[in-house]
Amino acid sequence: MKKTTTVVAKDTTNPYESMLARFDVAAKIIGLDEETHNVLKVPSKIVTVNLPVYMDDGSTRIFEGYRIIHSNILGPSKGGIRYSMMVDQDEVKALAAWMTWKCAIADIPYGGAKGGITCDPAKMSVGELERLTRAYTVAMSDVFGENQDIPAPDMNTGPREMAWIVDTYSKIKRAYIPGVVTGKPLHLGGSLGRTEATGRGVMIAAMEAMKKLKMDPKKTKAAVQGFGNVGSYAAHYFEAQGIRVVAISDVTGAYYNPKGIDINKAIAHAEANGRQLTGLKGAEKITNEQLLELNVDLLAPCAMENQITAKNVNNIKAKLIVEGANGPTTSGADEVLQKKGIVVIPDILANGGGVTVSYFEWVQNRNGYYWPLEEVVQKADASMKKAFKNCWDASTKYKVSMRIGAYIFAMNKVANAIKSRGHF
Ligand code: GLU
Secondary structure: OOOOOOOOOOOOOOHHHHHHHHHHHHHHHHOOOHHHHHHHHOOOEEEEEEEEEEOOOOOEEEEEEEEEEEEOOOOOEEEEEEEEOOOOHHHHHHHHHHHHHHHHHHOOOOEEEEEEEEOOHHHOOHHHHHHHHHHHHHHOOOOOEOOOEEEEEOOOOOHHHHHHHHHHHHHHHOOOOHHHOOOOOHHHOOOOOHHHHHHHHHHHHHHHHHHHOOOOHHHOEEEEEOOOOOHHHHHHHHHHOOOEEEEEEEOOEEEEOOOOOOHHHHHHHHHHOOOOOOOOOOOEEEOHHHHHOOOOOEEEEOOOOOOEOOOOHHHOOOOEEEOOOOOOEOHHHHHHHHHOOOEEEOHHHHOOHHHHHHHHHHHHHHHOOOOOHHHHHHHHHHHHHHHHHHHHHHHHHHOOOHHHHHHHHHHHHHHHHHHHHOOO
16 A cells, blocks of 8 residues: 555535645645635635525525636636535535636646535425526526536536526527536537446546555445435446445435345336335345445445544545545545545545536537547546546655645646736
């Protein structure tokens, strides 16, 4: 195992503080000047809106929505929109900053942003969700733009919501502008390979790490937390590599079979069952917390923030953690994992496959020329391998964890751009 310098970061479950804790450590190591540090510490723009929406029962409800642009130094800002009751300003701020670092690591010409609406989509009808999404788009129509700020799916949003966004935005601008949003349905200018891109990238990142750690995929047992767009595809691609996926989970709980779970069957089961794993046959029901502590080699948290924390970090047994979710490990837990010699492939590297194919979608929209799936996959895989190498090299050079290495790589790039562009 690689020798690393222990970095001391403050532990917190506040996502923005968690981002800053790593950022400050990396800034210190590279000797980032105070002015640039101050620019990058805060988002460049915060837009908060209150959206009145007609509900099906005749009432009007006000929903709070955000779009936060952390940086647009390297290009138009990019990042998804999430619908969840957990959405608040600090969460969106952290997610926006992570997008800046993620895009820099993926080597795509974008800055970072994130959007969110505080709502519980499971309790809303399709009509209510459509009215909410369109109201949000109208409110953000001067923020969004194919050369300004380009949203995409995130937690609880997908091609359906992106279709409403492109339609609303294009009607406001009186021109069809597919490049204003990515993750669209294929027939509206989406890219082949976009849906599965994040999960596939998680697998590529895991395979690159396993090569370095000399782990044989055929002898590797994995647990995947989360069975949405990221976790289900990550599990599917792990299985295709010969990795034995022994546990999967979603909001209904976790499902464990030491002999391995048939992922394609689980995907079919979830599809036929309102996208939920309840009632999955051939697996023992355990909790999401127990899944994280299983005796596996590879752990892929692909659900949400703050899953590996100071509370459970000592019980983690995996050798390798690949973060499909954004922010699943707290900054304090990082330190313990590092001491235990557990290698973490951080979110800003591991889940960058999604935004990479978003970039390909945007390029195709602007050219009006669409690529075959093989071309998308080949370019995305190559990009993930290059990103992995850049972060690995930075972590080796500075003798730090992969996470801090990734931050160092991203921050050097963004800081250079800030210095070259200057301010006025
Ligand atoms: N929401 C995804 C992420 O966190 C994708 C963002 C995008 O494609 O712009 O990376």
